Amino acid sequence: MSESNNHDPNQMTGAAMIVRALKDHGVEHIFGYPGGAVLPIYDEIFQQDDVEHILVRHEQGAGHAAEGYARSTGKPGVVLVTSGPGATNMVTPLTDALMDSIPLVCITGQVPTHLIGNDAFQECDTVGITRPCTKHNWLVRDVNDLARVLHEAFYVATSGRPGPVVVDVPKDVQFATGTYHPPQKTDVHVSYMPRVKGDPEQIRKAVALLTTAKRPVIYSGGGVVNSGPDASRLLRELVAETGFPITSTLMGLGAYPASGRNWLGMLGMHGTYEANMAMHDCDVMLCVGARFDDRITGRTDAFSPGSKKIHIDIDPSSINKNIRVDVPIIGDVANVLGDLLAAFKASGKQPKIDPWWFEIGRWRARNSLAYRRNDDVIMPQHAIQRLFELTRGRDTYITTEVGQHQMWAAQFFGFEEPHRWMTSGGLGTMGYGLPAALGVQVAHRDSLVIDIAGDASVQMTMQEMSTAVQYDLPIKIFILNNQYMGMVRQWQQLLHGNRLSHSYSEALPDFVKLADAFGCVGFRVSKPGDLDGAIEDMIKVRKPVLFDCNVAALENCFPMIPSGKAHNEMLLPAEANDDATAKAFAGGKALV
Amino acid sequence: MNQPASAYFMEDRHDPNETHTLSVLVQNEPGVLARVIGLFSGRGYNIESLTVSETEHARHMSRITIVTTGTPMVIQQIKHQLDRMIPVYQVVDMTLTGRSIERELAMVKVKGSGDQRIEAMRLAEVFRARVVDATNESFVFEITGGTSKIDQFVSLMVPIGLVEVSRTGVAAISRGPEGM
Numbered sequence: 001m002s003e004s005n006n007h008d009p010n011q012m013t014g015a016a017m018i019v020r021a022l023k024d025h026g027v028e029h030i031f032g033y034p035g036g037a038v039l040p041i042y043d044e045i046f047q048q049d050d051v052e053h054i055l056v057r058h059e060q061g062a063g064h065a066a067e068g069y070a071r072s073t074g075k076p077g078v079v080l081v082t083s084g085p086g087a088t089n090m091v092t093p094l095t096d097a098l099m100d101s102i103p104l105v106c107i108t109g110q111v112p113t114h115l116i117g118n119d120a121f122q123e124c125d126t127v128g129i130t131r132p133c134t135k136h137n138w139l140v141r142d143v144n145d146l147a148r149v150l151h152e153a154f155y156v157a158t159s160g161r162p163g164p165v166v167v168d169v170p171k172d173v174q175f176a177t178g179t180y181h182p183p184q185k186t187d188v189h190v191s192y193m194p195r196v197k198g199d200p201e202q203i204r205k206a207v208a209l210l211t212t213a214k215r216p217v218i219y220s221g222g223g224v225v226n227s228g229p230d231a232s233r234l235l236r237e238l239v240a241e242t243g244f245p246i247t248s249t250l251m252g253l254g255a256y257p258a259s260g261r262n263w264l265g266m267l268g269m270h271g272t273y274e275a276n277m278a279m280h281d282c283d284v285m286l287c288v289g290a291r292f293d294d295r296i297t298g299r300t301d302a303f304s305p306g307s308k309k310i311h312i313d314i315d316p317s318s319i320n321k322n323i324r325v326d327v328p329i330i331g332d333v334a335n336v337l338g339d340l341l342a343a344f345k346a347s348g349k350q351p352k353i354d355p356w357w358f359e360i361g362r363w364r365a366r367n368s369l370a371y372r373r374n375d376d377v378i379m380p381q382h383a384i385q386r387l388f389e390l391t392r393g394r395d396t397y398i399t400t401e402v403g404q405h406q407m408w409a410a411q412f413f414g415f416e417e418p419h420r421w422m423t424s425g426g427l428g429t430m431g432y433g434l435p436a437a438l439g440v441q442v443a444h445r446d447s448l449v450i451d452i453a454g455d456a457s458v459q460m461t462m463q464e465m466s467t468a469v470q471y472d473l474p475i476k477i478f479i480l481n482n483q484y485m486g487m488v489r490q491w492q493q494l495l496h497g498n499r500l501s502h503s504y505s506e507a508l509p510d511f512v513k514l515a516d517a518f519g520c521v522g523f524r525v526s527k528p529g530d531l532d533g534a535i536e537d538m539i540k541v542r543k544p545v546l547f548d549c550n551v552a553a554l555e556n557c558f559p560m561i562p563s564g565k566a567h568n569e570m571l572l573p574a575e576a577n578d579d580a581t582a583k584a585f586a587g588g589k590a591l592v
Numbered sequence: 593m594n595q596p597a598s599a600y601f602m603e604d605r606h607d608p609n610e611t612h613t614l615s616v617l618v619q620n621e622p623g624v625l626a627r628v629i630g631l632f633s634g635r636g637y638n639i640e641s642l643t644v645s646e647t648e649h650a651r652h653m654s655r656i657t658i659v660t661t662g663t664p665m666v667i668q669q670i671k672h673q674l675d676r677m678i679p680v681y682q683v684v685d686m687t688l689t690g691r692s693i694e695r696e697l698a699m700v701k702v703k704g705s706g707d708q709r710i711e712a713m714r715l716a717e718v719f720r721a722r723v724v725d726a727t728n729e730s731f732v733f734e735i736t737g738g739t740s741k742i743d744q745f746v747s748l749m750v751p752i753g754l755v756e757v758s759r760t761g762v763a764a765i766s767r768g769p770e771g772m
């Protein structure tokens with residue numbers, strides 16, 4: 001694209017290198033927002049058709065859209081934003097992607113090199129600000145370093161434990177001409193070599209534990225999804241081969257199908273009784289690509305006290321961080337599971353665990369996800385169940401915002417495949433789901449993409465409906481409207497003497513009119529009898545939709561492990577009357 | 593189990609703290625020290641001492657020596673967290689290898705007259721400290737040694753008339769023929 005030199009096609013401007021590198025890395029879509037410090041790059045984008053640019057309405061939207069894109073495709077999401085406010089608006093999605101191990105490559109414009117440090121117009125210390133919220137970042141001061149840094153950036157973002165990276169490019173470097181080189185093997189960071197293959201000795205120890213287990217459980221997580229399709233396939237094979245029960249974190253849903261016989265449901269604070277009891281009482285725990293998050297462990301000193309723990313993770317810092325494990329295996333899930341499975345088969349041993357399944361059956365019978373049915377108001381759980389039933393068999397992707405609706409979605413929407421479920425787990429970012437849906441839809445134009453939202457969360461990035469309209473992205477925003485920040489209210493009810501401080505959604509907009517104003521389609525439903533028809537209509541609409549589903553306002557999310565309690569002290573919905581709740585949550589004044 | 597009602601599980605940990613010296617080989621690229629320091633402050637780890645200097649110019653490599661304290665689990669986390677940083681080549685726990693030499697250099701300024709001066713010189717000799725500056729009423733001593741030796745020397749100088757101390761922090765290296 002650069003006309004500067006006819007002899008050497010690799011001579012080009014920094015801006016041209018950026019677009020060229022995107023093509024060389026197979027990038028088809030980027031999400032961004034222009035500004036002074038990136039105009040040379042926008043000029044290059046204008047003059048080509050290989051990379052499609054999606055113009056968002058706020059840089060945070062670009063970041064979450066890229067996250068949704070990445071999670072649903074397994075490819076890195078790419079973002080382009082300007083210096084100063086463009087970069088600072090990216091801090092939330094970068095942090096979100098870091099917590100949830102999502103590969104993002106974010107290119108930021110910077111003021112010209114000679115002005116850096118001068119408080120120039122729209123200057124900020126982008127690499128300083130984003131250092132703690134990226135896997136790595138670079139400020140490129142010389143156009144001849146740009147190609148190498150861009151290739152390194154893609155390598156670092158996507159290899160090992162994936163994560164977000166930032167490449168900050170001053171405007172003079174975008175204008176300067178230098179030499180580009182296509183990606184080559186040496187464009188890996190010299191000091192970064194993640195370990196992929198598991199230590200055979202550790203795998204042998206793991207198999208010895210697995211073959212002699214009496215009460216085993218597989219606890220899988222987001223790392224299985226990160227690792228790719230082979231990992232999910234091998235996980236399923238392992239479950240079939242061993243006959244072991246399996247649970248998953250919020251981030252790992254879909255790696256093992258929810259319809260699978262051995263599925264216990266999600267574990268953790270709002271997980272099922274059977275999953276948490278199995279974790280508590282097991283004798284061998286096989287953790288596959290999960291990180292013993294505090295939503296999972298509860299009290300760490302009472303966490304699964306009698307078990308030997310095997311932990312497969314590509315990041316050594318995830319091992320022994322919260323919970324001491326007996327057999328750590330550092331490596332990529334797919335790679336390690338392949339070896340583990342082969343060794344398990346070779347052992348010729350089949351653990352007998354019928355009594356364990358019998359016990360699990362008793363826990364299952366407690367029906368921990370039960371809720372009161374109601375013929376007059378729509379119960380939020382029922383709404384998710386209907387959404388699930390009516391979209392079954394379709395090519396569906398689900399994103400969520402953060403709150404009760406997110407937990408209900410995790411509990412009641414059954415995922416059969418990985419990459420179908422996009423949610424902000426680690427950071428818990430309200431406003432994630434709508435732009436994430438946008439990103440998913442960009443990657444999967446003909447699929448049904450639904451954001452299961454809350455009335456408060458959805459207002460955080462609502463402006464992106466305009467993006468959906470512009471690019472003809474028929475995302476469906478399914479709002480469980482309870483007129484509260486339900487999750488906050490739940491904690492206030494349980495922990496703060498029912499003082500509902502600022503958790504009521506005052507002055508809610510009319511979502512149907514809002515849909516109209518954006519040029520999308522609005523639905524409102526408040527009667528259980530109208531729900532199915534409206535959902536079916538929503539699915540048929542080939543336009544973006546805001547679906548205002550008015551649900552029971554005061555419903556709370558159970559089961560729940562009260563703070564400071566162990567897994568076997570769960571509060572089940574049937575028992576969550578006022579007395580039991582007061583007892584379970586008895587304590588002093590809240591600190592958090 | 594009487595924790596305050598909270599969205600977090602809070603528990604006290606009572607593992608005893610240990611002090612470890614870590615040698616960290618890094619790619620000497622802009623911001624690498626900021627990354628390391630940011631890791632410690634961001635995750636609430638302690639830094640007792642930190643020294644850094646380029647050690648291999650041709651390969652752009654620097655060596656950072658960090659003295660830190662924490663429970664065994666925290667120390668392990670610190671090592672893993674350092675190791676996963678992109679510009680970090682290698683982290684060696686010099687305390688675990690047990691065969692390392694640790695040295696610090698300090699310059700100690702002392703002010704005094706008469707007997708105090710004589711006493712200062714006498715102690716300096718015992719500690720093998722060198723005089724690198726002197727006036728009628730002051731000395732600057734240069735002393736190298738382990739942290740505790742320097743601590744001891746400095747505390748002996750207090751009653752004599754300690755003015756100020758400048759210390760380099762700990763540098764560490766293993767014994768024997770092998771490198772990191």
Ligand SMILES: Cc1cc2nc3c(=O)[nH]c(=O)nc-3n(C[C@H](O)[C@H](O)[C@H](O)COP(=O)(O)OP(=O)(O)OC[C@H]3O[C@@H](n4cnc5c(N)ncnc54)[C@H](O)[C@@H]3O)c2cc1C
Pocket residue numbers: 099100101160161162220221222223224226227248249250251252266267268269270271288289290291292293295296312313314315318331332333334402403406407424425426427428429487
């Ligand atoms: C309101 C709210 C409530 C929540 N309640 C719950 C709950 O009840 N239950 C629940 O489960 N979660 C819950 N969460 C989510 C929770 O906060 C964590 O995000 C989640 O539990 C972490 O999932 P994970 O352990 O699978 O880890 P991830 O964050 O997905 O981390 C993946 C792990 O796998 C490793 N890894 C990555 N790639 C690979 C690879 N290729 N090979 C090997 N290892 C790899 C990584 O190093 C990391 O250790 C809640 C979140 C919110 C916002």
Ligand SMILES: Cc1ncc(C[n+]2csc(CCOP(=O)(O)OP(=O)(O)O)c2C)c(N)n1
Pocket residue numbers: 401402403404405406428429430431453454455456457458480482484485486487488
């Ligand atoms: C950006 C951000 N700010 C604050 C919070 C804290 N928070 C967690 S859940 C929640 C309420 C969510 O309300 P809503 O979207 O209506 O969902 P509901 O819980 O009612 O389903 C809040 C404020 C957060 N997670 N993210």
